[in-house]
Amino acid sequence: MSGPIxxxxxxxxxxxxxxxLREQMxxxxxxxxxxxxxxxxxxxxxxxxxxxxxxxxxxxxxxxGARVLVVACNTASTxxxxxxxxxxxIPVVGTVPAIKPAAALSRSGVIGLLATSATVTRPYTDxxxxxxxxxxTVVRVAADGLVAQAERLLAGEPVDDAVIDxxxxxxxxxxxxxxxxLGCTHxxxxxxxxxxxxxxxxxxxxxxxxxxxxxxxxxxxEAGGVVSGLSWATKPxxxxxxxxxxxxxxxxxxxxxxxxIESG
Numbered sequence: 401m402s403g404p405i406x407x408x409x410x411x412x413x414x415x416x417x418x419x420x421l422r423e424q425m426x427x428x429x430x431x432x433x434x435x436x437x438x439x440x441x442x443x444x445x446x447x448x449x450x451x452x453x454x455x456x457x458x459x460x461x462x463x464x465g466a467r468v469l470v471v472a473c474n475t476a477s478t479x480x481x482x483x484x485x486x487x488x489x490i491p492v493v494g495t496v497p498a499i500k501p502a503a504a505l506s507r508s509g510v511i512g513l514l515a516t517s518a519t520v521t522r523p524y525t526d527x528x529x530x531x532x533x534x535x536x537t538v539v540r541v542a543a544d545g546l547v548a549q550a551e552r553l554l555a556g557e558p559v560d561d562a563v564i565d566x567x568x569x570x571x572x573x574x575x576x577x578x579x580x581x582l583g584c585t586h587x588x589x590x591x592x593x594x595x596x597x598x599x600x601x602x603x604x605x606x607x608x609x610x611x612x613x614x615x616x617x618x619x620x621x622e623a624g625g626v627v628s629g630l631s632w633a634t635k636p637x638x639x640x641x642x643x644x645x646x647x648x649x650x651x652x653x654x655x656x657x658x659x660x661i662e663s664g
Contacts, residue, residue: 403429403466403467404464404466405468406432406468406470407432407470408433408460408469409434409586410441410475410476411434411551412434413589414432415589416587416588417470417495418648430629431629431630432632432648432653433464433653434631434633435452435456436634436635437635438634440548442517442519442542443516449475449479450479450483454480456656457469457487457488460656463632464630467620468493468618472585473495474496474519474583478518495607496528497513497583497607498605498607498610499511499532500528501605501610503532505605509576510536510579511537511577511579512538512574513529513539513583514567514587515541516542516543516547517544521542525583539570539573543568545567546584546586546587550586551586551640552640554643554644555638556643557640559590564593565597580602587606588604588606630654631645631652633656634656637653637655
């Protein structure tokens, strides 16, 4: 199987998975696509999102010649995986909140789920909690404002501490909480910032390594001789996006035009 592994997200959040992928598969070529014209996903209507995600991913898969599609977005994964798998012919690996490992790590039995509004309320998330954290108290926090802060940080811009504090505040109402699931792929990019704003030491858990292990299982080996480091976006380029992608070894993104997406 040839072609790169294509990582998809609404913005730069999927870059938080890139490090884990490179550790797991150091010789594998990677490509990246972000639907930054529709950022943030967590506040959009479900039906519209499913259509949009399928269109963007089909267009990007065709442009990249990818051999695996990694949906490095919790919102998209909990909503559109079935539709994507029906729409493309390559393996699709999704992202789900790391509820299971967090429940196993917690000593107090009180864990937080920090995610977007869509992920926090999704029935899929309910099932994860029922299946793997039924013995725990799970504090669900919708922190949509942190998505933009992660985008700012990766662009080299200062984050707004007030927005960070407001996003985290509901967690501190549970004094026994000792573990937090970073249930949006943007949020691991803020891990150091979040840790610095926390009133006590916490365990922060994300899905990066689990995604990388699954990709290695379905990728069928590390193909050589293919171009890596290409990227695509759906919105005219901003210097911050280019800088963020460059930090993770990706070239300046090519714009996927609206006509290409709609025909995808």
